[in-house]
Amino acid sequence: MGRYDLALIGFGGVNRALAELISQRGHRLAEDLGFTLRVVAITDLRAGSLVDTDGIDLAPLLAANPGELNFAGLPGGSADPRNAWVIREVPADIVVEATFTDPAHGEPALSHVRWALESGKHVCTTNKGPVALAGRALKQLAAEHGVSFEFEGSVLSGTPVLRTAQRLFGGLEITDVQGILNGTSNYILGRLEEGVDLPAAITEAQDLGYAEADPTADIEGHDVQLKVMILANEVLGADLRREDVLCEGISAITPHEVRDAASKELRWKLVGSATRHQDGSVEARVAPLALPAHHPLAGIYGPVNAVSFRTDLLGTVTVSGPGAGRIETAYALLSDIIAIHQRHAVDAAAPTRPVLLETHHV
Incomplete structure (x- = not known):
């Protein structure tokens, strides 16, 4: 042995x-x-x-x-x-x-x-x-x-998204990747939907061990930005630099906006995405989006993460699991x-x- x-x-x-x-x-x-x-x-x-x-x-x-x-x-x-x-x-x-x-x-x-x-x-x-x-x-x-x-x-x-894409998607063409890649921001958005204001939600996340003492990387999307770069480069064959990925966090979203979206069956999520166009170029960004209920990422709550891969033969395949711990x-x-x-x-x-x-x- x-x-x-x-x-x-x-x-x-x-x-x-x-x-x-x-x-x-x-x-x-x-x-x-x-x-x-x-x-x-x-x-x-x-x-x-x-x-x-x-x-x-x-x-x-x-x-x-x-x-x-x-x-x-x-x-x-x-x-x-x-x-x-x-x-x-x-x-x-x-x-x-x-x-x-x-x-x-x-x-x-x-x-x-x-x-x-x-x-x-x-x-x-x-x-x-x-x-x-x-x-x-x-x-x-x-x-x-x-x-x-x-x-x-x-x-x-511990959720194997890279190996899932690289080893189990043989023969498929992946054209788009979208993900909830930061459990801290996802937890905070859920609390905003329940009426808690942003500072209180951040404090809760810190007390629960989801957020660091300085939550900037989570709240402003910088953590997701790096993860999107990895997904784009490893799964879509890109060669993106940090300045290539537009980044917007959740600090400007108010509890009222989140609750108003929920009343319309929309869910605010911080989404990292990368898309490969027909000319081979890859566009990537991080931004909060109000997703419709049928979207595969809309039902991801708390400190859970998920990635959806859009493929040519299987349609959209979503992998979900713990993103921290x-x-x-x-x-x-x-x-x-x-x-x-x-x-x-x-x-x-x-x-x-x-x-x-x-x-x-x-």
């Missing part, structure tokens, strides 16, 4: 949840998947770095309060995160990148991904920034080094690891084709 050694870059909610899955379900996962997982390095901005090439004992780390975790006092530990050194030098098969990243320039995740690929290591990440801003270049870099770059969790957390996003990372295994195990097992020599008679 094979094994993959992991380096976890960032040990917040998502990578910690992945560590929990490995610690608690490792044997079951091995039986189901045909390989084992071992964590050999962890870095974290607050906790520092921890390296053990024989495998880190995860149980005591998971038992500790996240805010009190300190790697400095442990064998192989340091107060310094040492991200670059761990990514480049520690012998790991897969680098799992889940750090906090600035969506404007994709750092520090963009550098983390690049360092890992240049070092010949597979990468899976939940970060939108590197994929949206430099996805094509990073995939090319991965191909040059014979490794995989996986990022299913960058759009809908630490366990759900950790599952996306696990699905990335499975994809890496399936691709490279198949490549390794593939028979070598004989070389045919062309003979010329003179």
Whole structure:
């Protein structure tokens, strides 16, 4: 049975949840998947770095309060995160990148991904920034080094929209993608419909853990903008930059407008969309829309996400599921690891084709 050694870059909610899955379900996962997982390095901005090439004992780390975790006092530990050194030098098969990243320039995740690929290591990440801003270049870099770059969790957390489109829609032409890609804004719009004003709805979303302390990226559509770029580039074959995607958030919508629309059987939703025209160009935008009741996205409520694909043979196909949550996003990372295994195990097992020599008679 094979094994993959992991380096976890960032040990917040998502990578910690992945560590929990490995610690608690490792044997079951091995039986189901045909390989084992071992964590050999962890870095974290607050906790520092921890390296053990024989495998880190995860149980005591998971038992500790996240805010009190300190790697400095442990064998192989340091107060310094040492991200670059761990990514480049520690012998790991897969680098799992889940750090906090600035969506404007994709750092520090963009550098983390690049360092890992240049070092010949597979990468899976939940970060939108590197994929949206430099996805094509990073995939090319991965191909040059014979490794995989996986990022299913960058759009809908654990709900597999990218692989659904790429692997299950073979033979279909996808011309349009529309999605509710931010559960926070969707929850807030639902509360506006119920008569709650915007500041109170934002506070509720923060108390429930849906919104960050600074909710700007959710409210103004910046989070959705990056996700639309990923969908357009990965599913429609575009090469969009951030300035190519018009972006309008929900901050100007009033409870009265939302309730008035509801009385007309319309539902306000923050929709990210991308359309491929007949000339091959792709147009994308983020904007609040009042959708009719029959629209596949109109009935999506609360912190749930959904993506509708318009196809030539099946019509519109909608995939819906959780768009946030630490366990759900950790599952996306696990699905990335499975994809890496399936691709490279198949490549390794593939028979070598004989070389045919062309003979010329003179």
